[in-house]
Each structure stands twice: as structure tokens, then as C-alpha cells.
Amino acid sequence: MAEPTPEQSITFADLGLRPELLKELSALGYEEPTPIQAAAIPVLISGHDLLGQAATGTGKTAAFALPILQVLASGDRGREPVALILVPTRELAMQVSEALHRYGRSLGVRVVPVYGGQPIGRQLKSLEMGVDVVVATPGRAIDHLQRRTLKLGSLKVMVLDEADEMLDMGFAEDLEAIFAQTPTTRQTVLFSATLPKRIDAIARKHLTDPRRIQIVDEAHPDEASKRVRHSAYIVQRSHKAAALGRILDVEAPTAALVFCRTREAVDSLTETLNGRGYRSEALHGGMSQDQRDRVMARLRGGTADLLIATDVAARGLDIDHLTHVINYDVPSSVDTYVHRMGRVGRAGRDGVAITLAEPREHRMLKTIEHVTKKKISVEKIPTVADLKERRLDLTRAALRESILEEELDGFRVVVESLSEEFDLMEIALAAVRLAHTAIGGPDDEEDIPEAFVSSAPKGQSREARPNRNKRAASGSSAGMARLFINLGREAGLRPQDLVGAITGETSLSGRDVGSIEISGRFSLIDVPDGAAEEVINALRNTKIRGRRATVRRERF
Numbered sequence: 001m002a003e004p005t006p007e008q009s010i011t012f013a014d015l016g017l018r019p020e021l022l023k024e025l026s027a028l029g030y031e032e033p034t035p036i037q038a039a040a041i042p043v044l045i046s047g048h049d050l051l052g053q054a055a056t057g058t059g060k061t062a063a064f065a066l067p068i069l070q071v072l073a074s075g076d077r078g079r080e081p082v083a084l085i086l087v088p089t090r091e092l093a094m095q096v097s098e099a100l101h102r103y104g105r106s107l108g109v110r111v112v113p114v115y116g117g118q119p120i121g122r123q124l125k126s127l128e129m130g131v132d133v134v135v136a137t138p139g140r141a142i143d144h145l146q147r148r149t150l151k152l153g154s155l156k157v158m159v160l161d162e163a164d165e166m167l168d169m170g171f172a173e174d175l176e177a178i179f180a181q182t183p184t185t186r187q188t189v190l191f192s193a194t195l196p197k198r199i200d201a202i203a204r205k206h207l208t209d210p211r212r213i214q215i216v217d218e219a220h221p222d223e224a225s226k227r228v229r230h231s232a233y234i235v236q237r238s239h240k241a242a243a244l245g246r247i248l249d250v251e252a253p254t255a256a257l258v259f260c261r262t263r264e265a266v267d268s269l270t271e272t273l274n275g276r277g278y279r280s281e282a283l284h285g286g287m288s289q290d291q292r293d294r295v296m297a298r299l300r301g302g303t304a305d306l307l308i309a310t311d312v313a314a315r316g317l318d319i320d321h322l323t324h325v326i327n328y329d330v331p332s333s334v335d336t337y338v339h340r341m342g343r344v345g346r347a348g349r350d351g352v353a354i355t356l357a358e359p360r361e362h363r364m365l366k367t368i369e370h371v372t373k374k375k376i377s378v379e380k381i382p383t384v385a386d387l388k389e390r391r392l393d394l395t396r397a398a399l400r401e402s403i404l405e406e407e408l409d410g411f412r413v414v415v416e417s418l419s420e421e422f423d424l425m426e427i428a429l430a431a432v433r434l435a436h437t438a439i440g441g442p443d444d445e446e447d448i449p450e451a452f453v454s455s456a457p458k459g460q461s462r463e464a465r466p467n468r469n470k471r472a473a474s475g476s477s478a479g480m481a482r483l484f485i486n487l488g489r490e491a492g493l494r495p496q497d498l499v500g501a502i503t504g505e506t507s508l509s510g511r512d513v514g515s516i517e518i519s520g521r522f523s524l525i526d527v528p529d530g531a532a533e534e535v536i537n538a539l540r541n542t543k544i545r546g547r548r549a550t551v552r553r554e555r556f
Contacts, residue, residue, distance in 0.1 A: 015041045018070055020106045028102060029263025031285045031312045034059035034332035037066075039213045044189065045070055049210040051203045052191045055364035058215055058332045059261075060191050061099045064159045069104045071156065072132060077110075079130035080154040086138055086178065088165040090115040090504040092360070096161065097135045109133065114140045114150070116504035117542055124149050138166060138174035139500045145181055152182045162360075163192040163199055169503070169510040170496030172198070179206055193363045215333060228345040230376045232355040232365055234451045236507060240356055241272045243448055244328060246382040247354060248278065248306070250390050255299065256324035257317070258308045259331070259340055269328060270308045283309040311336060317343070327355040330364050334371045359451045359509055381448050395436040450530055451507065480514045481532035485523045485539065486550040493518055497545055498525055505538035506531065524554060 012025050012033055033041065036054040043050055044067035054060055068083045087093050097113040104111075112126040114136035120143070127134075127149050134141075134150065144150035158179075160166065166175065188207050192199050195214075203210060235243040248256070260266045263284040270282040281295045281304045292313070298304040299319065307319075308328075325344050331337040337355075344351025355376065357365055369376050382390075402408070418427050487493045495516045502525075503510050514526030527535045532553065539551040 010038050012066075016045055017041070017066060021066055021069055021103060024103055024106055029265070029267075029284065029286065029310075030062075030261075031263065031310055033062075035335075036060055036213065036215045036332070037063045039215070040064070041067055043211045043213070044187070047187060049188045049207040050190070050213065051195075051199075051207060051210045052189070052213045052215075053193070053195050054191065054213075054215040055193045055361070055367050058364065060161065061096055062103065064161070064189050064191065065096070065100050065103055068133060068157055068159075069100070069107060069109060072104070072107055072109060074107075077130070077132060078154055080151050081112075081131050081134045082154060083133045083157040083159070084141070084152060084155055084178075084182070085133065085135045085159040085161060086141065086166065086175070087135060087161045088137065088169055088171070088503065088510055089360075090117055090137060091507075091509075092162065093135050093137055100133055100135070111135065114144060116140050116500060137500065137504065138171040138178065139496065141178055142174050145178065152178075155182050155186050157187045157189065158182055159189040159191070160202075161191050163190050163202065164194050164196065165510055167198050169499045170494065171500075174496070175202070193367075227349065228341055228351040228353050230341070230353045230374050231379050232357055232376050233379055233381050234357055234359055234362060235381060235448065236451045237358050239448045239451075240328065240358075241269065243356060243381050244269075244326070245273065245276050245278070246387065246448065247326075247356075248273075249387055250382045251324060251352065251354075252390075252394075253305065253324035253352070255305050255319060255322050256307070256326055257314065257319065257322055257340075257343060258306060258326045258328050259314065260308060260310060261329040261332075263310060265329065266308050266310055266313075273306060273308070278306055279304045280306040280308055283307055284313045285310065287313070311340070314340075319343070322351070323349075324352045324354065327353075330355060330357050330361045331368075334368050337368050338372060359507075359512075380450070383447050391436065395432065399432065399435060449507075479529055480526040481529040482554040483525050483527060483532065483535065483539075484550075484552055484554045485525065485544070486521070487544055487547060488519045488521045488523050490520050491547060492545050493523060498523065501539060501542060501544050502527065502535055505542050506534050508535070 010032060012030065013022055015033060015038065017025075036052065036058045040050060040052055040063040044064065052060070052063070054063075064085070068085075072082070085096055087096060093113045093115045097111050100109060100111045103109075110130060110132045112123065112131045112134050114123050114127075114134055116137060116139060123140075123144070124147075127144065136144075136150075141150060145152075160175070166172075188210075190199070190203055190207065190210075233243060233247065244258070258269070260269055263286050266282050266284045270280045273280040281298055283292060283295050287295075295304070295307070296317075299307050307314075309317075322344055325340050327337070327340065331340060341351075341353040344353065355365065365376055365378075368374075415424075415427060485493075485498070495518065498516060499510050499513050502508055502513060508527065508531055512528055512531070515524075516526075517524040536551050536553070539549055543549075
């Protein structure tokens with residue numbers, strides 16, 4: 001199937017989805033399928049196996065979730081799952097489960113997320129009551145298979161999401177063990193951001209005559225203006241709105257266009273930003289033409305400076321004074337990125353393109369860089385200190401402008417009367433303080449936690465790492481902290497056990513974890529220094545291979 005371009009008007013109804021799903025998608029504010037959804041959904045509904053390459057943030061979850069829900073029987077269903085979705089991390093398991101619940105609400109879909117760090121008793125009870133879809137990390141899926149609490153005899157669909165990351169985390173043996181307990185008649189779906197030889201080997205072994213879909217856009221690099229500055233901020237989902245506020249405070253755009261993926265997200269973000277004192281307007285397909293016209297009039301008239309919109313609603317907009325385009329959600333394709341960014345930097349003017357990406361979405365940023373040949377610099381989220389400095393700059397500029405206007409004689413009597421009692425410098429400082437306070441700002445806010453993205457070489461195996469980057473006399477590599485764990489080979493510890501425990505209990509992903517060394521009775525592992533205490537506390541409060549571990553920074 002040919003990939004749709006951002007200018008085509010393909011709807012979810014065109015993909016043959018059942019009415020219940022179309023109704024839920026409309027209620028959630030999804031206006032049109034992303035390229036991977038438009039290409040994959042018809043293939044999966046037809047029953048073919050699929051090997052898909054698409055980066056995180058391109059809409060893969062809906063691409064496999066909707067076809068699974070499409071084939072669910074109406075009325076009473078059996079106790080065993082008809083679909084198993086394997087994901088590398090606890091965070092992704094929760095996200096996929098939530099998405100399935102949202103899309104399949106009217107179908108009464110029964111979804112059970114299965115991952116480490118959650119009380120297993122709750123999972124056992126849910127599985128025993130009956131389930132349609134299980135979303136699991138490989139290690140916890142193996143635990144349930146060994147307990148015989150997860151039965152796959154009725155499985156119709158098996159999905160491997162982020163397959164390359166699961167292999168990087170050392171789950172190859174677990175995946176093979178799970179495959180061995182599934183029916184050979186199942187439909188198998190494999191999604192990966194990259195397609196190294198190991199992925200091809202799995203596809204040849206476990207997929208039957210698969211359809212291949214590769215969402216790698218060939219957008220022309222010259223379409224993006226050379227006068228546009230491209231930057232990105234890596235931030236956890238829960239801090240995105242606050243991070244956007246910080247970025248807007250520092251950037252101070254004349255007018256900005258902020259893109260969200262759904263109508264629901266547009267409305268929510270607009271309300272949040274207005275609550276923070278910004279002049280924001282929403283624009284999406286759920287609005288009438290009169291409402292759209294009023295919004296654009298306010299933006300062009302200067303009574304609003306932020307337009308929060310979906311791609312569909314923003315088509316054809318031409319805003320002369322636009323200085324910033326911001327991707328609140330990472331674009332689903334490079335073509336989409338290029339079309340969005342083409343709205344700034346026109347007619348010789350400078351522009352700024354900003355993307356807010358969750359840690360798992362950094363691969364899509366690399367894909368965009370590679371195809372567009374544009375460097376996207378990853379910046380640090382402005383701190384409270386940065387905001388205070390920005391406020392001082394604004395105060396200085398406001399005072400300078402007031403002085404240059406030379407309309408101050410009416411206030412001379414105030415200064416002269418105060419000068420009899422106070423020094424002129426003290427009077428000036430008090431006036432500056434009043435002006436500074438009037439500008440306002442987030443003095444009471446806290447810094448936003450830094451989100452870490454690994455710089456590990458692509459395709460490097462976790463199990464191969466103990467043979468590389470060996471411990472130096474000075475300890476771990478720059479920016480990393482080395483942790484000691486009092487479990488080793490004698491306790492049956494494997495690299496994937498450590499990586500799985502960390503990704504399941506903390507905000508880190510598998511690619512954030514550095515060198516791993518497992519000895520007989522202890523192990524050493526490198527993690528980002530800023531996240532060391534989070535990892536230590538998390539591992540102390542969980543079990544690794546069924547045992548409590550002593551975890552601390554290594555003592556040199």
C-alpha cells in the first residue's frame with residue numbers, strides 16, 4: 001500500500017474499522033491516521049503477518065491495537081487472551097494498555113498489563129478472571145508462563161513492539177521461549193525502529209510471508225529553511241506542559257504555532273497554558289468555520305500569541321508574524337515535520353523549530369536529522385535560575401524603553417521628595433524592584449527533572465557490554481555513576497535482569513544503562529549520575545531474581 005502524504009485526506013473510516021472503534025476515535029479527537037496507521041491497519045485486518053519499521057511517536061500503538069480490537073468477538077468471550085503484546089519496558093506496557101482501554105471502551109475489552117514492580121497477586125487475579133489482551137514485558141511474561149497462569153493456547157495475534165530495544169536489553173532467549181508456547185497459526189506483528197540482521201532473523205523464523213512496511217520519509221532537505229533554528233528538549237510526559245511553559249518564557253515568541261496530535265490534547269493544553277497566563281487559542285477539526293475565523297482574527301490582531309492546533313486544522317494557514325513552530329507531540333513522519341517547520345523562516349525571516357520528545361522518542365529525532373540533513377540540537381530545559389535571569393532582562397529592557405521615551409517629568413517630584421530621605425541608588429533599586437515584580441514570574445516553581453537518553457551505539461547488545469568499557473581505575477565513564485549490587489552469577493543474575501529491574505522501576509530506558517559487569521557474588525552497573533539515587537532507591541525496594549538486593553554506589 002502506498003504511503004499517504006500529509007496532504008491526503010484519508011480517514012479511519014477508509015481503513016475498514018468497525019463503527020464502535022470509529023466512534024471512540026472520533027470522541028478522542030483523532031482526525032486522521034498517521035502514515036504507519038494508514039499502511040498497517042488494512043494489512044493487519046486482512047490477517048497478514050507484518051514487519052514494520054517506524055520510529056517511536058509515529059502512531060504504532062494504534063496501528064496494531066485497532067486491528068486487534070477489530071477482530072474481538074461481540075458479547076461473551078473466553079478466559080484466555082486472543083492477543084499478546086510484548087514491550088521492552090514497564091512504562092510502555094502501561095501506555096499500550098491505556099491506549100487499548102481507550103480505543104476499546106465500547107467493546108468492553110479486557111486488558112491486563114503484566115510487568116515487574118507491580119504486585120503479582122493483582123496480575124494473577126486479573127488473568128484468572130479472564131482477559132482479551134495481555135500487554136507484557138518479556139521477563140514477567142516468562143514468570144507467568146512458568147506459573148501456568150498465562151495460557152496462550154487461544155492466541156490469535158502476537159505483537160513485538162520496539163523489538164530492537166528488547167533485543168538490546170538481552171531478551172532474545174525470553175522471546176524465543178514465549179514464541180515456543182504460542183500456536184503456529186497465530187498472526188505475528190513485529191515493529192522496530194531499526195531493522196538490524198537480528199530482527200530479520202526473527203522475522204524469517206517466526207513470521208509467515210510477512211508484508212513489509214517501512215515508514216522512512218524522503219522529504220527534500222531544502223524544503224526546510226536555512227534560517228530556521230532546530231532544537232529539541234527531552235522531557236518526561238508528566239512534565240511536558242510545565243517544560244513548554246518554561247521554553248515559552250525564555251524564547252518569548254512573537255507568535256507561536258504549537259502542534260498536538262489530537263483534538264483532546266489541543267483543548268487540554270490550551271486550557272493549561274491559559275491557566276499559566278499565556279494567551280492561547282485552540283484550533284482543530286471539531287470547531288465550526290466561524291469559530292476558526294474568530295481564532296485566526298485574534299491571532300492576527302495580536303490579542304493571542306499562541307495557536308494550539310492539529311495538523312489537519314492548521315493546513316493552509318499562513319501567519320506572517322509567526323516566529324516559532326513547536327511540536328508538543330513528536331511528528332508522526334519526517335514529511336509532517338518538514339511541512340510544519342516550513343511555516344517559519346519565510347521571506348528571509350529567522351524562525352525557530354522546537355520539538356518536545358519523551359526519552360523513548362529520541363530515535364525519531366535522529367531519523368528527522370538524517371533525512372532532512374538538519375542538525376537538531378538537544379537543549380536543557382530552562383531552570384528556575386534561567387527564568388529569573390530572563391525576567392531581569394525583561395525588566396532591564398522595559399526600564400530602558402521607559403527612559404528613552406523621555407516622558408518621566410511627571411514623576412520627578414516623587415524622586416526629589418524621596419532623595420531628601422534616601423540615597424538615589426536606593427530609590428532606583430526600589431523602583432526597579434517594583435517594575436520587576438510587576439512583570440511577574442515563577443519564583444516559587446521547582447526545576448523540572450532531567451530526562452535521560454542513552455548515547456549507546458545503535459544495535460549494541462546489553463549482553464555484549466560486560467566485555468567492553470571495562471572498569472577503569474578512576475571508576476565509570478564521564479556522566480555515569482557505578483552502582484554495586486550484592487547479587488551475581490551464583491544468584492542466577494543475568495544482564496537483562498538488571499536492565500529489566502531498572503527500566504521497570506525507574507524513569508530510565510534500557511538504552512540509558514551503561515556498562516554491566518557480573519561476577520560470582522556481586523555485580524557492577526553504570527547508570528546516569530543524575531539518576532543514581534532513583535535507581536538505588538528503586539532496586540532496594542524490589543526483588544531481583546526473587547531476592548532483595550543491597551545496592552549502593554561503588555566505593556573506590
